[in-house]
Amino acid sequence: MNSWQKPTRGRHFVLVDTECTKSVDDVTRMFPVKAEFSQHFSRTDLRINVFFISFAEVKTVKELNLLWPKFNINVAPDNVPNNIGNYLAISNLPNALRDDKIAEELVSLFTDEFTVIEAFPSLVTVNIPNVKDAIRVFRFLSVLKIGNEITAISMRNEDIPLVRVTNLPKNVNEKLLVELFSRAGNITHVDIFKQGGYRRYYVADVSFERVENARYAIKTLNYTIVNEKEIRVSQYISRETVREVELNTLVISGLPQYFSSPMLKVLLDSYVPAYQSYMDEIGPHHIRYGIVKYTTEDQADHCIAVLNNAAVDGCQIKINRSKRVAICNFAIDTKDEDVLAMAPTSFDLLNLSARDKQKRPTMYLQFLNEQEMNEGIQKFNSIISNGVRLYAFELKKKRNINSMRSHFVDEQNQHCTVAIHNINPTATNEEEFVRSCLRYGNIEGYHFAPPVLRVVFSKPEDTQRFVKENRRSWVVGGDKLSVALSV
Numbered sequence: 001m002n003s004w005q006k007p008t009r010g011r012h013f014v015l016v017d018t019e020c021t022k023s024v025d026d027v028t029r030m031f032p033v034k035a036e037f038s039q040h041f042s043r044t045d046l047r048i049n050v051f052f053i054s055f056a057e058v059k060t061v062k063e064l065n066l067l068w069p070k071f072n073i074n075v076a077p078d079n080v081p082n083n084i085g086n087y088l089a090i091s092n093l094p095n096a097l098r099d100d101k102i103a104e105e106l107v108s109l110f111t112d113e114f115t116v117i118e119a120f121p122s123l124v125t126v127n128i129p130n131v132k133d134a135i136r137v138f139r140f141l142s143v144l145k146i147g148n149e150i151t152a153i154s155m156r157n158e159d160i161p162l163v164r165v166t167n168l169p170k171n172v173n174e175k176l177l178v179e180l181f182s183r184a185g186n187i188t189h190v191d192i193f194k195q196g197g198y199r200r201y202y203v204a205d206v207s208f209e210r211v212e213n214a215r216y217a218i219k220t221l222n223y224t225i226v227n228e229k230e231i232r233v234s235q236y237i238s239r240e241t242v243r244e245v246e247l248n249t250l251v252i253s254g255l256p257q258y259f260s261s262p263m264l265k266v267l268l269d270s271y272v273p274a275y276q277s278y279m280d281e282i283g284p285h286h287i288r289y290g291i292v293k294y295t296t297e298d299q300a301d302h303c304i305a306v307l308n309n310a311a312v313d314g315c316q317i318k319i320n321r322s323k324r325v326a327i328c329n330f331a332i333d334t335k336d337e338d339v340l341a342m343a344p345t346s347f348d349l350l351n352l353s354a355r356d357k358q359k360r361p362t363m364y365l366q367f368l369n370e371q372e373m374n375e376g377i378q379k380f381n382s383i384i385s386n387g388v389r390l391y392a393f394e395l396k397k398k399r400n401i402n403s404m405r406s407h408f409v410d411e412q413n414q415h416c417t418v419a420i421h422n423i424n425p426t427a428t429n430e431e432e433f434v435r436s437c438l439r440y441g442n443i444e445g446y447h448f449a450p451p452v453l454r455v456v457f458s459k460p461e462d463t464q465r466f467v468k469e470n471r472r473s474w475v476v477g478g479d480k481l482s483v484a485l486s487v
Contacts, residue, residue, distance in 0.1 A: 012076035017049035039109040076139035091123045110136045161208040162236040168202040169227040181206045185213025223261045234276045245293045248300040251368045252290030254317040272303040320369035324395040327363045339363045416457045423450040440466040
């Protein structure tokens with residue numbers, strides 16, 4: 001007992017019972033001092049038995065292993081990265097734990113307040129509002145080892161050992177990707193899935209053992225030709241960042257026809273390096289454009305300021321922001337092909353996305369520039385489909401709550417903002433809420449952040465009618481919502 005010593009700070013231990021025979025009482029008796037914090041995670045069907053324990057007075061790992069050699073004992077780090085935040089990524093999950101519910105169960109051991117943002121077989125990201133809870137999750141899960149090592153890290157994109165691979169051929173398979181990406185380092189998992197609507201395409205997430213391997217893969221394997229297709233390899237980004245990228249996609253026209261994706265990357269790296277860039281033939285006329293994606297609005301603006309109207313090998317290039325449009329009021333049985341046939345053919349479509357899994361009759365188009373977007377909106381707004389006039393509008397950048405007024409509301413229009421409260425925090429069907437608002441008139445913008453949705457109508461009379469009719473009666477998904485003017 002004399003070998004126990006009191007350190008200057010508490011220590012956190014993760015004990016893995018490899019034989020799955022010990023109980024909480026067994027572990028409690030193992031220590032001569034009372035634990036300040038303890039949790040037990042057991043899945044006998046997966047042969048997992050783990051104990052998470054914190055002490056103010058601790059033994060060294062070596063002494064603990066001598067005391068109980070049947071355990072794998074790891075000490076959680078006292079220090080955590082300075083940039084630890086509310087978002088954590090639990091990556092490199094062993095096969096036995098590749099289930100978001102199990103990852104959810106692990107996090108729930110340390111805090112009740114968290115939200116699963118997205119879940120892939122090899123990666124689960126969570127939002128933990130309390131940073132202290134996030135630090136506790138980080139400390140324990142970053143040293144938990146069951147088969148492979150589970151790593152809980154802060155949600156900095158560059159710190160996640162995962163790469164996103166796009167523009168894959170249809171006959172892609174896991175064996176082919178493993179063979180290719182093993183050049184960059186040891187791979188722990190490969191996920192292949194489909195995305196998109198009318199134009200279905202394949203995407204893969206490749207998980208590495210080390211962050212350095214992922215960075216090397218991006219550097220050396222981007223633009224590699226696989227079965228006659230030029231694949232694109234970029235860092236994994238969270239779903240929130242994906243939304244930013246969609247709103248900060250630039251289209252470069254006028255580039256020399258021989259311009260390749262690597263040449264475009266070299267051009268951009270000299271000025272404003274992009275998250276992703278490539279050359280692509282777009283639309284029925286197969287015109288070659290440079291597609292450039294940034295993760296922030298400032299980066300995209302800087303690229304336009306520096307390179308717009310610049311001369312590249314004797315050709316003057318033009319840079320435009322791509323524009324996203326939502327088209328509402330389609331009949332339930334409308335097919336993607338029907339929407340594509342309605343689209344104007346005088347310009348090219350950058351992307352066509354399908355309705356979501358709930359088959360809500362809203363379609364999304366991405367146009368190459370503002371002029372073509374306006375033409376598209378005008379065309380769709382003139383179409384009557386199954387007796388109902390379509391409604392098309394631009395999807396504007398979602399502002400944070402504090403800056404919405406300065407962007408959307410002026411002195412003459414200060415009573416056009418409506419706040420809808422009591423939305424279920426897990427709700428993701430923002431289009432359904434917005435589409436319900438559109439029945440009362442045009443909207444200038446909105447901010448969807450459950451439990452609150454703020455909508456800015458174009459006219460004060462539309463705002464007043466919406467509030468009057470819905471103040472006590474708007475029910476969505478069984479939840480009675482509270483509607484009020486936001487002043």
